[in-house]
Amino acid sequence: MRITEFMTDTTFRRQVREARGEMVKFNEQIATGKRVRKGSDDSVAFTSGKLFEDLIRRNEQFQRNADNGLFQARTVQDSLSRMEDLLSTMKARAIEAGNDTKSADERESLANQFESMRDELLNISSTKYNGLHVFSGTASDAPPFERDAGAAGGVATLSTDRPLKVMVGDASVINTTITGVELRDTRAGDMFEIIQNTIDALRANDGPQIRDSIENLDETVNHVVGLSTRIANNINRLEYTNQRLGDNIIDQKGEVSRLVDADIIDSMLNFKNAQTSYDAILSSQSRMMQTSLLDYLR
Known part of the structure; x- marks a missing residue:
């Protein structure tokens, strides 16, 4: 009898914990809009999303x-x-x-x-x-030319021969x-x-x-x-x-959204189902406890 009660209590606690976990998970999805927030949620989707x-x-x-x-x-x-x-x-x-x-x-x-x-x-x-001289090449901190009577045409070149690139x-x-x-x-x-x-x-x-x-x-x-x-x-x-x-x-x-974002409607439905399951577990345990008490009184 004691073993049966212990097993029943253990099963009840596990079911409650799992139901609460599902409720928390789907509530977080609704709050954050994310289905995958860490690797344990979905390792493949999490890794692909990061890439x-x-x-x-x-x-x-x-x-x-x-x-x-x-x-x-x-x-x-x-x-x-x-x-x-x-x-x-x-x-x-x-x-x-x-x-x-x-x-x-x-x-x-x-x-x-x-x-x-x-x-x-x-x-x-x-x-x-x-702030950069656009005709000075890579020496863009200075003008490309300066007046110099000794240079060709009276103008000396300060520019490099390498243009700026992006x-x-x-x-x-x-x-x-x-x-x-x-x-x-x-x-x-x-x-x-x-x-x-x-x-x-x-x-x-x-x-x-x-x-x-x-x-x-x-x-x-x-x-x-x-x-x-x-x-x-x-x-x-x-x-x-x-x-x-x-x-x-x-x-x-x-693609990132497809991998990690939550479908809010689905998350709300899943939360409702998890809540229903949670309530059903509590209700079932309550009935079992009432039945056990009546048996004891008899």
């Missing part, structure tokens, strides 16, 4: 890199567009000055305009984004800037030397030399247009990569 979460963090960093690269590359593109306008104006002024009806004074005035436009070109080349994937790196080295190196020669030669021809009132400079100035325009096209292509790549990363992150977050 996806790590992948999401990496892709979010790649996406931040792409965002930063886009702003940087668009800054370069805007600056190149302004340079193209200046160089096109220089070419137009050279065509105007090449006319033999121009006087020496008029050509001198145009030479002054060229110098002003060259200064503006240097000013644009010192453009910064987020990493947007495990094996994907995209250039976001143009270096000062690339900027001044045209097929017709050094950009600033071409400009200085035109200024010298204007001051010398040398019509043939001015006319010869027109083709070189035209090449500087084409050169900057080519650089702008290259940056535009990289901007397109960054935009595509950014969108792809965003789509991947959404899909990966959906």
Whole structure:
């Protein structure tokens, strides 16, 4: 008799403990929205969820890199567009000055305009984004050029020949800037030397030399247009990569949710069932205790 009562009591306590555990589990799912919070809940889902979460963090960093690269590359593109306008104006002024009806004074005035436009070109080349000079390559803490009478065209290069890059994937790196080295190196020669030669021809009132400079100035325009096209292509790549990363992150977050999130409706139903089972166990034990008491009184 004692053994039977002991076994009954042990079974009752185990059933109560299990029922309470189920109620706590489903109540936590309802409160947190998570079905899996630790490895013991579901080891496979927990491990897979952690792997996806790590992948999401990496892709979010790649996406931040792409965002930063886009702003940087668009800054370069805007600056190149302004340079193209200046160089096109220089070419137009050279065509105007090449006319033999121009006087020496008029050509001198145009030479002054060229110098002003060259200064503006240097000013644009010192453009910064987020504190970095975008035409200085990896030496981005300083401007790409400085005035130096002994250098080609009176302008010395401080830029490196390595553009800034952003990493947007495990094996994907995209250039976001143009270096000062690339900027001044045209097929017709050094950009600033071409400009200085035109200024010298204007001051010398040398019509043939001015006319010869027109083709070189035209090449500087084409050169900057080519650089702008290259940056535009990289901007397109960054935009595509950014969108792809965003789509991947959404899909990966959906997979994490599928693995570890709780279905709240199911959790509420399961909690109700666990509560019903708990109440039934208590009710059954109560009836058994009443029956045992009556037997004892008899």
